[in-house]
Amino acid sequence: MRNLKTIALLLLPLFGCFAQLEDQTVTVSHNLCGGATNCMPAALPLGLIQVSGSNTFTVNFGDQPLLKPSSDLGPATLNTSLILGGAGVQLQNPASGDFTQVQTISLLIAPTSGVDCSSAGSNCTLVADYDKTRDGTANQSIVLKGHSVDLIQYISTTTHSVQLQLQATGTGPNNAWNADVSMDMALKARANFP
Numbered sequence: 001m002r003n004l005k006t007i008a009l010l011l012l013p014l015f016g017c018f019a020q021l022e023d024q025t026v027t028v029s030h031n032l033c034g035g036a037t038n039c040m041p042a043a044l045p046l047g048l049i050q051v052s053g054s055n056t057f058t059v060n061f062g063d064q065p066l067l068k069p070s071s072d073l074g075p076a077t078l079n080t081s082l083i084l085g086g087a088g089v090q091l092q093n094p095a096s097g098d099f100t101q102v103q104t105i106s107l108l109i110a111p112t113s114g115v116d117c118s119s120a121g122s123n124c125t126l127v128a129d130y131d132k133t134r135d136g137t138a139n140q141s142i143v144l145k146g147h148s149v150d151l152i153q154y155i156s157t158t159t160h161s162v163q164l165q166l167q168a169t170g171t172g173p174n175n176a177w178n179a180d181v182s183m184d185m186a187l188k189a190r191a192n193f194p
Contacts, residue, residue, distance in 0.1 A: 017193040019076075021066075026082070026185040030057050030164075031092070031178065038096060038176035046102065046168035055168070056113065059183075060161040066189050067160065069152050076191040082155075086146040087128040087183045089166075097173030099138040104170065105130040107144055107181075109154045110163040117165045124165065125149060128183075132170070151185065 033039035061067050071078050087107050091099065108117045108124040117124035128144035135143065154162050166181065 019193075020188070020190045022186070022188050024186045026187050027182055028059055028185070029180050029182040030059060031180050032057075033178040036092070036178070038093065038178045040172055040177045040179075042097075042173065042175045042177070044172050046105075046170055046172055055166040056110070057164055057181075058113065058161045059164060060159070061155055063160050066187070067152060067155055068157065073191060076193050078189060078191045080152055080187070080189040082151045083186045083188075084127045084146045084149050084151055085184045085186055087144040087181065089130075089142040089144070090180045090182070091140045091173065092178040092180060094140060096175045096177035098140055099142050099173065101171040102130070102138055102142060102168060103132050104168060105142060105144060106167045107183075108165045108167060109149075109151075110165050113163050115163075118167055125154065127151070127164075146184070 066078070066080050067082065068078075068080060070080075089099070089105065091097075106117075106126055107128040108126055110117055111123050115122050115124065126147060127149040128146045130138070130142050130144045132138070135145070151162060156162070164181075
């Protein structure tokens with residue numbers, strides 16, 4: 001038995017050592033109006049909301065070493081991914097109406113805050129989308145299909161944030177409205193020791 005322990009200890013460096021952290025349930029939410037008020041006009045074509053700028057928002061992840069693609073922590077190298085699995089838009093007040101007239105919604109990462117993702121050559125990245133034809137009619141909430149994009153590569157190393165935009169077609173709810181946008185992500189961080 002003692003020889004097996006010795007052999008195992010001798011072979012351990014060949015396999016390498018690592019520590020890994022995984023969380024499949026990381027969720028970030030953003031309120032379109034910034035609170036409880038209904039700032040979105042009633043029955044407005046959703047393309048006009050894009051012109052007003054209400055479709056653009058910043059998600060700040062904070063200055064954390066986990067949220068960099070790769071970083072050195074002493075003798076270890078930490079590699080991280082933050083994969084977007086899906087997103088959702090939830091109507092905040094049911095009295096506002098519903099999303100049955102929404103045709104499409106795309107959630108995109110904008111390279112900077114001033115970029116309009118609807119213009120050609122914007123270099124925006126599609127991270128999740130909804131299509132009424134593909135996904136069925138929405139009601140009080142809309143589920144956006146994720147495209148397994150790794151958000152880590154888009155988080156600014158100086159501001160620790162990412163710029164997001166919603167692009168949509170169709171018509172909004174019949175009354176003034178507000179909604180919460182949420183993103184469901186899976187975090188995986190692995191520290192490799194030499």
